[in-house]
Amino acid sequence: MGKFSEWVSESFIWGVGVTRPKPGTERFAARFITGLLFGSVLFLAAVFLLVATHI
Incomplete structure (x- = not known):
């Protein structure tokens, strides 16, 4: 889980700024x-x- 969360964090930092x-x-x-x-x-x-179940 550590590498995955680091990858997500790094992607978020670069993608969102x-x-x-x-x-x-x-x-x-x-x-x-x-x-x-x-x-x-x-x-x-x-x-x-x-929403899908109440339509």
């Missing part, structure tokens, strides 16, 4: 960014399913 985390906090930042992106995808999927 956010400021690079301070030295020593890279691992926390990688996990935080990965968690936010994963949570956003889950939230959007839940909203889609909720």
Whole structure:
């Protein structure tokens, strides 16, 4: 999981252009960014399913 979250974090930093985390906090930042992106995808999927079942 460590390499995956580092890859996601690095892609997010380069793709979105956010400021690079301070030295020593890279691992926390990688996990935080990965968690936010994963949570956003889950939230959007839940909203889609909720809307799809009520139409």
